[in-house]
Amino acid sequence: MKRKVKLILNPMADMGNAWKAARDLRPIIAEYGNADWAGTVFPTHAMELARQAGEQGYEVVIAVGGDGTVHEIINGLMMLPEKERPILGIVPVGSGNDFAHAAGIPINPIEALNLALYGEPGQLDVGKLTDGDGRVEYVDNTIGIGFDAVTTIRSHKLPFLRGFLMYLVAVIQTMRCSHPNHHPEF
Numbered sequence: 001m002k003r004k005v006k007l008i009l010n011p012m013a014d015m016g017n018a019w020k021a022a023r024d025l026r027p028i029i030a031e032y033g034n035a036d037w038a039g040t041v042f043p044t045h046a047m048e049l050a051r052q053a054g055e056q057g058y059e060v061v062i063a064v065g066g067d068g069t070v071h072e073i074i075n076g077l078m079m080l081p082e083k084e085r086p087i088l089g090i091v092p093v094g095s096g097n098d099f100a101h102a103a104g105i106p107i108n109p110i111e112a113l114n115l116a117l118y119g120e121p122g123q124l125d126v127g128k129l130t131d132g133d134g135r136v137e138y139v140d141n142t143i144g145i146g147f148d149a150v151t152t153i154r155s156h157k158l159p160f161l162r163g164f165l166m167y168l169v170a171v172i173q174t175m176r177c178s179h180p181n182h183h184p185e186f
Helices: 018-032 045-055 067-077 098-103 109-118 147-155 163-178
Strands: 005-009 035-039 060-065 087-092 127-130 136-139
Touching (some): 005 018, 005 045, 018 035, 060 067, 060 109, 067 098, 087 098, 147 163
Parallel strands (some): 005 060, 060 087
Antiparallel strands (some): 127 136
């Protein structure tokens, strides 16, 4: 019997290009049959949708987006008791897709979807952070509070670039702005 699947699409992933990938995935989902789509409409919405999917008995929740979407969905799933937590699937359609790369998930959306639907689940370690006010945040693969956070912000101001090149240019810009009088030799 096929697992009950909820796909959560972040239409803003990859600077709004995630829709194109989702369109290509629709025939696979139609053939699979036991799956529903939900789209995010505001920041943290993926977290809410993932939690609701678990409460509604979905067995698999598939993040269709980038690292931010995966992060939100993991945080939503972690709100559920362990025995009620759906399996996480990932279809990387973001601009960087670091998590998918590190986890060995195919970057090709069709291959990633087939893995999420038909593959065997594995284990995922997450970190848990609690701030001084008791707010809990789960971390899936990286956390940034300084240089890398500034780099990510800069990368989103480079709409003409994608993937690794976008982040490389943002790193160089951040280095130059952080140390304007020191230019490392490359």
